[in-house]
Amino acid sequence: MRSGTVHALVGENGAGKSTLMKILYGMQKPDEGTIAVNGEQVSFGDPGDAIARGIGMVHQHFMLADNLTVLENVVLGSEKLHGIGGRARARIKEISDSYGLGVRPDVLIEDLGVADRQRVEILKVLYRGARILILDEPTAVLVPQEVDALFDNLRELKAEGLTVIFISHKLGEVLSVADEITVIRRGTTVGNADPKSTTTKQLAELMVGSELPSPETRESTVTTQAMLTVQALRMAEVDLDGVERVVLDDIDFTIHKGEVLGIAGVEGNGQAELVEAIMGMRVPDGGTVVLDGQDISQDPTRKRREDGIGYIPEDRHRHGLLLEAPLWENRILGHVTERPNSKGFLIDTAAARRDTERIVREYDVRTPGIEVTAASLSGGNQQKLIVGREMSHLPKLLIAAHPTRGVDVGAQAQIWDQIREARREGLAVLLISADLDELIGLSDTLRVMYRGRLVADADPATITPEELGSAMTGAASGHLEHDRDPAAAAATVGSEDTDGSATSGGEDR
Amino acid sequence: MKKFDKDRLILGIAAPVLAVVGALIVTALVIVATGKEPFTAFHVMINYGDKTDSQVYILNKATTYYLAGLAVAVGFRMNLFNIGVDGQYRLAAFFAAAAGGAVSLPGIIQIPLVIVTAMVVGAVWAAIAGVLKVTRGVSEVISTIMLNSIAGIVIGYFLQGGRLGVLDKSANMVSTKPLPSSGHLFNFNTTGGPVDGFIVLAVIAGLVYWYGLSRTRFGFDLRAVGRSQSAAEASGVSVKRMVITSMLISGAMAGLVGMPTLLNESYDYGTDFPVGIGFTGIAVALLGRNNPIGVAVGAVLWAFLERASNGLEFEGYDKEIVGVIQGVIVLAVVIAYEVVRRYGITRQQRQVGAELAAAGTKEKQEVAA
Numbered sequence: 001m002r003s004g005t006v007h008a009l010v011g012e013n014g015a016g017k018s019t020l021m022k023i024l025y026g027m028q029k030p031d032e033g034t035i036a037v038n039g040e041q042v043s044f045g046d047p048g049d050a051i052a053r054g055i056g057m058v059h060q061h062f063m064l065a066d067n068l069t070v071l072e073n074v075v076l077g078s079e080k081l082h083g084i085g086g087r088a089r090a091r092i093k094e095i096s097d098s099y100g101l102g103v104r105p106d107v108l109i110e111d112l113g114v115a116d117r118q119r120v121e122i123l124k125v126l127y128r129g130a131r132i133l134i135l136d137e138p139t140a141v142l143v144p145q146e147v148d149a150l151f152d153n154l155r156e157l158k159a160e161g162l163t164v165i166f167i168s169h170k171l172g173e174v175l176s177v178a179d180e181i182t183v184i185r186r187g188t189t190v191g192n193a194d195p196k197s198t199t200t201k202q203l204a205e206l207m208v209g210s211e212l213p214s215p216e217t218r219e220s221t222v223t224t225q226a227m228l229t230v231q232a233l234r235m236a237e238v239d240l241d242g243v244e245r246v247v248l249d250d251i252d253f254t255i256h257k258g259e260v261l262g263i264a265g266v267e268g269n270g271q272a273e274l275v276e277a278i279m280g281m282r283v284p285d286g287g288t289v290v291l292d293g294q295d296i297s298q299d300p301t302r303k304r305r306e307d308g309i310g311y312i313p314e315d316r317h318r319h320g321l322l323l324e325a326p327l328w329e330n331r332i333l334g335h336v337t338e339r340p341n342s343k344g345f346l347i348d349t350a351a352a353r354r355d356t357e358r359i360v361r362e363y364d365v366r367t368p369g370i371e372v373t374a375a376s377l378s379g380g381n382q383q384k385l386i387v388g389r390e391m392s393h394l395p396k397l398l399i400a401a402h403p404t405r406g407v408d409v410g411a412q413a414q415i416w417d418q419i420r421e422a423r424r425e426g427l428a429v430l431l432i433s434a435d436l437d438e439l440i441g442l443s444d445t446l447r448v449m450y451r452g453r454l455v456a457d458a459d460p461a462t463i464t465p466e467e468l469g470s471a472m473t474g475a476a477s478g479h480l481e482h483d484r485d486p487a488a489a490a491a492t493v494g495s496e497d498t499d500g501s502a503t504s505g506g507e508d509r
Numbered sequence: 510m511k512k513f514d515k516d517r518l519i520l521g522i523a524a525p526v527l528a529v530v531g532a533l534i535v536t537a538l539v540i541v542a543t544g545k546e547p548f549t550a551f552h553v554m555i556n557y558g559d560k561t562d563s564q565v566y567i568l569n570k571a572t573t574y575y576l577a578g579l580a581v582a583v584g585f586r587m588n589l590f591n592i593g594v595d596g597q598y599r600l601a602a603f604f605a606a607a608a609g610g611a612v613s614l615p616g617i618i619q620i621p622l623v624i625v626t627a628m629v630v631g632a633v634w635a636a637i638a639g640v641l642k643v644t645r646g647v648s649e650v651i652s653t654i655m656l657n658s659i660a661g662i663v664i665g666y667f668l669q670g671g672r673l674g675v676l677d678k679s680a681n682m683v684s685t686k687p688l689p690s691s692g693h694l695f696n697f698n699t700t701g702g703p704v705d706g707f708i709v710l711a712v713i714a715g716l717v718y719w720y721g722l723s724r725t726r727f728g729f730d731l732r733a734v735g736r737s738q739s740a741a742e743a744s745g746v747s748v749k750r751m752v753i754t755s756m757l758i759s760g761a762m763a764g765l766v767g768m769p770t771l772l773n774e775s776y777d778y779g780t781d782f783p784v785g786i787g788f789t790g791i792a793v794a795l796l797g798r799n800n801p802i803g804v805a806v807g808a809v810l811w812a813f814l815e816r817a818s819n820g821l822e823f824e825g826y827d828k829e830i831v832g833v834i835q836g837v838i839v840l841a842v843v844i845a846y847e848v849v850r851r852y853g854i855t856r857q858q859r860q861v862g863a864e865l866a867a868a869g870t871k872e873k874q875e876v877a878a
Contacts, residue, residue: 302745319743334744
C-alpha cells in the first residue's frame with residue numbers, strides 16, 4: 001500500500017484479517033514472510049516496536065479510561081513524549097486542529113459519545129507519531145451521520161500523507177472511502193479491487209464467491225395474536241458514583257406471532273437492560289412481561305427459556321458460550337432441562353452429541369469436529385452454533401441481539417434466512433441491531449430506543465437509515481414519517497429514490 | 510476425533526508429570542545445598558515407602574486425603590475456593606463423635622447415624638460461608654478461614670469435662686465419650702496391619718462425585734457456573750442458589766474426612782485428633798486437577814511422601830525435605846497446568862484453522878476441476 005491512501009481490507013470472518021492486523025501491530029509473530037515499512041524490512045516483537053515504526057492501531061473496542069480526561073488518556077503511557085502538562089495539551093490541540101478532529105482535551109471520557117471517543121483513540125495513535133493507522137471495524141458502533149464524519153477525518157489524514165488501513169464488513173462504506181481494496185479469504189489474498197469500478201455485489205462475490213445477501217423481507221407474516229406483551233417496564237440502576245439512573249422508562253410494546261420487532265438505538269440506551277429484563281436475568285422495578293398469554297414476570301430465567309424464549313445474546317463470549325468447553329457441551333448450555341440434552345435428571349451425552357453433529361451439518365458450522373472447544377472456532381461459526389442451538393428448540397419468541405455482528409457475509413445471509421423462515425411459522429422476534437440495513441430489512445415494525453425510552457416508531461417499508469439515525473441520536477421522535485419529518489428529510493436530501501422496494505412488511509402502531 | 514482425545518490425554522498427564530519432575534529437581538538441589546547426596550535420599554524414600562506396613566499406612570492416610578481433596582474439588586469446579594474444609598471436617602467429626610458416643614444402637618443404624626451427623630454438620634458449617642457470599646458478597650476465602658478458626662474455638666469449648674468431653678486422668682487427655690463397639694467400622698486385615706474399611710466409602714464418594722458432575726443436569730449447571738458465571742446465568746442457572754448448594758455439598762463431603770479416623774482408628778474425638786487435613790486437601794485437589802482419579806493419585810502421592818519422611822529421618826536426613834518437595838510440587842503444579850492449558854488452547858486453535866484451511870483448498874480444487 002502506498003502512503004497517503006486509504007487501503008481497505010475486507011474478508012469473511014475467520015478469513016484472517018484480525019490475524020494479519022495483529023502481526024502488523026506486533027501482537028503476533030508470523031511463521032514466515034516479511035513486512036517492509038518505507039522500503040525497509042522490519043520485524044516486530046511487540047506493539048512497542050510497531051509504534052516505533054509509526055504504526056498505530058485503533059481497536060474495535062476502545063481502550064480508554066472513563067474517569068480520566070481526554071488529555072490524561074492521550075498521554076497515558078507516553079508521558080515521555082511531551083510531558084503531561086502544557087506541552088502535551090498544545091500538541092493535542094495542534095494534532096486535533098490539523099486533522100479536523102475537534103477534540104477537547106479537558107473533557108472526561110465518560111461524558112463523550114461513541115464517535116468522540118473514537119476520535120480520541122485516533123488522536124492517541126497520532127500523538128505517538130503514527131504514520132500508518134490501522135482501524136479495526138471502526139464503523140460498527142456508529143450511526144450513519146457519524147460514519148460520514150469519520151470518513152471526512154480519514155480523508156483529512158490521507159491529505160496529510162498518512163496511510164490508513166481500514167477493516168470493515170460493510171462493503172458500501174469500503175467503496176465510498178477506500179482508494180484501494182484488498183480482499184482476503186481463508187488466509188490468502190484473493191484479489192485487489194479498484195473502488196471506482198467495483199460494485200458491492202462484485203466485492204461480495206470476491207469475498208465469499210456467492211451473491212450478496214439482502215436482509216429484505218418479502219411478504220408479511222404478521223398475525224393478530226400477541227406473543228409477547230411488555231407493559232410499563234421500568235428499571236433504575238445506581239451507577240458507580242451512586243447516582244440513580246433510569247435505564248428503562250415505561251417500556252410498552254407487543255410482538256405478535258410471525259412479527260419481527262426491530263429496536264434501533266445507539267448502544268447503551270437501555271437495549272441490553274431490556275433484553276435482560278425479558279430474559280429474567282435482571283429484575284425490573286416494575287412492569288409486566290406476558291409470553292403467549294402467560295404472565296412470566298416472576299419466573300426465573302430457566303423457566304422462561306423452557307417456556308419458549310430463544311436467546312441470541314449480544315456478547316456471545318459472555319452470555320452465549322462456555323469457551324473452554326467442547327461444542328457439544330455448548331449445545332446443551334441454556335437447554336439442559338430439555339430433550340435431547342437430558343432425560344430426567346441425567347444428561348444424555350450420546351443424544352446431545354448426535355444433535356450437535358446435526359446442528360454443525362445443518363447450520364454449516366465450520367469445525368473439524370464437536371469435541372473441539374468453542375474458543376477455537378471463528379466468531380461467525382460460534383454464532384452459527386448459537387443460532388442453531390436456539391432454533392433447535394422451536395422457540396415461540398426469539399430475542400436476537402446483534403445476531404450477525406462480526407459474522408461474515410455468507411453466515412449473515414444464512415442467519416437471516418433462518419429468522420425469516422421461523423417467522424413464517426409463527427415465531428415472534430425481538431431484533432436489536434446496530435446494523436440499520438439489517439433492522440430495516442428484517443423488521444415488520446421498528447421502534448427507536450433513546451435513553452431508556454422508546455421514543456419513535458417507523459415503518460420499515462419507507463424509512464431510510466439516515467432518518468432512523470437522526471432519531472437514534474434523539475433529534476427526532478414520535479412517528480417517523482418519511483416525508484413529513486423535517487429533521488429527517490433534511491438529512492436525506494437527494495436520497496429519496498434509495499428506498500427499499502420492500503412491500504407491505506410494516507405495521508404501524 | 511479420536512486424535513484430539515489422545516492429544517488431550519497426553520496434555521492432561523503432561524502437567525502433573527512435569528510438576529513432579531520439576532519438584533524433584535528442585536529438591537535435589539536443596540539436598541545438595543545442605544551438603545548431602547540427593548539420589549540416596551530418593552532411594553531411601555522409595556525403599557521405605559514400599560514396605561508392606563508403609564503401604565497400609567499410605568492407603569489409610571490417602572483415604573482421608575482423598576475425601577478432603579474431593580471436598581475442595583467440588584468448590585474448585587465452580588470457582589469457589591473452600592479453604593474451610595479444615596474447620597468443617599473437624600467440627601463435623603467432633604459432633605459426630607459426640608453423637609455416636611451418646612447412644613448405643615445396632616451398627617447398621619449407629620454407623621450411618623455418625624456419618625450422617627458428620628455430613629450435616631460439615632454442610633451447615635460450609636453453608637454459612639455460602640450464605641454470606643450470596644447475601645452480603647463476602648468472599649468465601651475470607652469467611653471460610655474465619656470459620657476454621659471459629660470451629661477450633663467451638664470444639665475447644667465443648668471438649669471439656671462436664672460438657673461433651675471426658676477427662677482421662679491417667680493420660681491427662683480430654684476426648685469425647687468413645688463410640689460403642691457397634692459403631693466400629695470393619696477393617697481389612699493384612700500382613701502390614703488393618704486397612705480402614707472406610708476406603709470403600711471413599712471409593713463410592715469418588716464415583717458419586719464423578720457421576721454427579723459429569724452425568725447429571727445439576728453437575729452440568731455447576732460446571733457451567735465454574736466456566737463462565739455470566740453464560741451460566743444467561744442459560745438459566747441461578748448462580749446464587751448454585752453457590753449455596755455447592756458449598757453444602759463441599760461441606761458434606763468435608764464431613765466425611767474425619768470418618769476413617771473416627772470409625773476405624775480412634776473411635777473418639779480427642780485433643781490428638783488429626784488437624785490440617787483440609788489444607789492437604791487443597792494441594793491434593795490441585796494436583797489431581799479436580800478429576801476423581803487424579804485426586805486419588807495425588808492423595809496417594811501425598812501420603813507416600815509423608816511416610817517417606819520417616820525413612821529419611823532414620824537415615825540422618827532432615828525430614829523437612831519432604832515438606833520442601835510437597836511445597837514445590839504444589840507450586841509447580843499450578844504453573845505447569847497454566848502453561849499446558851494455554852499451550853493446549855493455542856494448539857487447538859491452530860489445528861482447527863489448519864484443518865479448515867485444508868478442507869478449503871480441497872473444495873477450491875474441486876471447484877476448479
